[in-house]
Amino acid sequence: MSYHLTVNGTATEVAVPGMRRLLDVLREDLGLTGSKEGCGEGECGACTVLIDGAVAVSCLVPVCQVDAAVITTVEGLATPTTGLSSLQQAFLETGGAQCGICTPGMLLSGQAFLDSGAEPTDDAIREAIAGNLCRCTGYTKIVEAVALAAGRRDETGA
Amino acid sequence: MTIAARPGRAVGAPLRREGPAKLTGTALYTDDLVFPGGWYGTTIRSTEPRARLVAIDLDPAFDWSRVAVVTADDIPGDNVVASIAADQPILVPVGGEIRHQAEPVALLAAADRETLREARLRVRLRTEALPPVFDPLASTVEFARYDLAKGDVDAGLASADLVVQGTYRVGHQEQLYIENNAMIAVPRAGGGVIVHGSLQCPYYVHKALKRGLRIGSEQAQVVQAETGGGFGGKEEYPSMIGLHAALLALRTQRPVRMIYDRHEDLAATTKRHPAIVTHRTGVMRDGRVVAQDIDLVLDGGAYTTLTPVVLSRATIHAGGPYDIPNVRIRGRAVMTNTPPNGAFRGFGAPQSEFAAETQLNRVAEAIGMSPLDVRRRNVYRLGGITPTQQVLRGGVAGEEVLERAAEASEFDRVRVRTAESRGRRSPRDRTARGIGLALAWHGAGFTGSGEAKMGSVVSVELSGDGVVRILTASTEMGQGTKTIFPQLVAAELGLPIEAVEMAPQDTALVPDSGPTVASRTAMVVGGMTIQAARRLREAVEGRTGRPFATSYRDDAADHGATRIDQAFEPYPGVGFDDATYTGDAYPAFGWAAAVAEVEVDLDTFEVAVRSIVAVDDVGRVIHPVLCEGQVEGGTLQAVGYATIEEIKLLDGRYLNDRLQTYLIPTALDAPRIETILVESPFAGVPHGAKGVGELPMDVGAPAVVAAIHDATGAWIHDLPATPERIMAALVGIDPPGPPGISTVSPRRAADGDTER
Ligand code: FES
């Protein structure tokens, strides 16, 4: 079977079995290794991507379910022209990434939260990243990073 | 402000050097590396806790021509994973003894995962069961033993107003780095292998490869990939996996990937040692502790691994940060038929200091003194003498971290409030709040003569094309090594941090700077890095007569490359006698205090840790953001240890060996953490840093347990403080079984084949 995906703005077609995990399609067929595998069973969130803007763990999604979908991975956040996204920049400044293995997934959950326009309270941010495990940071600086990016968004009205 | 002038203190905190790569998904972790033509490897493991391996049967109906099979017979060198002792095999040989569940027995590799999966099902291990030992107290095999004594314990106990006794038990804890263990071996053109992997200690793997494969130093090349967390869990087991991948690569003459999934990582790799600690404490009515009699048993699991060193740290720290005149500490580590335990942040100290702190809180309660005052009374001060007869000559900050934590958390005030609400509690109340305090010390760097024996080397070079480069085997796995080393060298040379490069952690390029463990990177290796930079500066300035920063490029052009190799030089006045186990156990100690506030659900007995004030004396802060990050991360690991992280075992096998069943705290479970960094420097290194990685791990759990007591009145002696244990303590029913010890299935019990 062949499936049509728009990944980070680029339309692609992959010819793979329909039950192949989206995570493997991204990492192995498309060479986008930014999405990580920490458990393969939906628990850690390291494989988090956005599917049509919604947060999803790509290790539990067979590619047949995302035919014609728009996928965003960590590779789609920064652009060559504008550099790091505002959230990535905030992570860099606050120290939200330590070993970095949870970071791609965290960024996408954080980005979905920012895109939702929700009020960036401490509790709301924690709720938004509750599906992403981080063993390094104690989450403090990740929460700070999301809040910082949200603050800048609100300031600039962007 | 003197901050900018301090050696090692950068002007402003630079951003994490490899941060952008990690944030954009371009940082390459092991599983992200592509090697065309590579095969996939897998490990066949035992499914019994103890047995004789009679045969490895390969199903003749299966087409084995597509699969590479490696057994112990194929090992060219010694069938030993080189570590402290030579007892752990790379693969159990036929005729040999399986000593634990999930022990490696054979290796398979194939071109694709499906073939490999099928092949796995066609391997049968024929075994003869042997009786396993699960109870450490029943074990007759001792890996190590240390006895420490100071003063006269019996006389001290006899003179005390009150003697308090207690036994504390802690179970396994999994490091749970989010990146599983992963190694890829690639055959080298000139013989031997290159191993790329997720690892803390390139030269440990290097040594293991040389011995197991019987190859020379040049032929064993180890390259660290970006590493997604370690916490001690990638200190030793990567040697095993590296050997496995290398054996398959040499057999197939192809790259072979050994990428563990979470289940295998949890089932097979090392955990924090379970411990049983018994205290007898003699105390006077005025709060002076006059005697500590401590007995400590660590469960090492099936092989020696790093257990003797974990035990020595556990033993030395077992009394806690208190200057007690009469102390006896007896520490033993024993063998059980469970997967070997190993390094995990804190390295024995979190176990023994949980016991020490909980015991001290019970002592304070027994004499009606506040937990804060009993600590003020007994904490080490300058000139204090430890159980190894070490005189604390500098950098003693126990009092300071204690007072800062008490102040920042308003400990006394909150405690009055929680006591009032405890007094007023009615059966209608659904929750109870409590506050708890803990204090700890943590020896910086290796124990005893470890550092002197290691003989580490760091190099700083000025290349012929004018680039300053640091060459060290110290690995980055989240702490910020690649940021703080350039910071230290740049400050010494008067350069902007961007002008200093880090060579990759590749044994073909960098010298052996020792392992990235024991919080030694910032203090020991960082100190050597500064020394090397200083010598480089002197050499260049001697030639050019101008400051380094303005002359090094000219010097490189005129004079060519200069490389300084800096070997570890023992710190002046620091000495340890291995024979008597006395002297300066550590060149310096870091000090930590934590105050936890919890809310206990009185229906479900679940504990929510609301906030933690963490005060840590790290000697000198090199990079405030990275340093705080270490404290916050370590604090949350300690909260997990205190409340939810437990491994259950059946017949010596970890039962909850998946991420669905082994739980760690999420962002919602995590407390608000307030970090306060204290600087009480170590005079033996130019920058004064004492390390930070492990400190917060020692205090979190006892602070949480003290807070649970403050909320409910129940003392929890066993970690984790699960709802079952809290309910048992409050309701007076039998607690669930002790943590860390395997239960035996009815079949096995009926066979009577368990030595208990
Ligand atoms: S790998 Fe998908 S949730 Fe863990």
Ligand code: FES
């Ligand atoms: S930064 Fe290491 S797991 Fe989050």
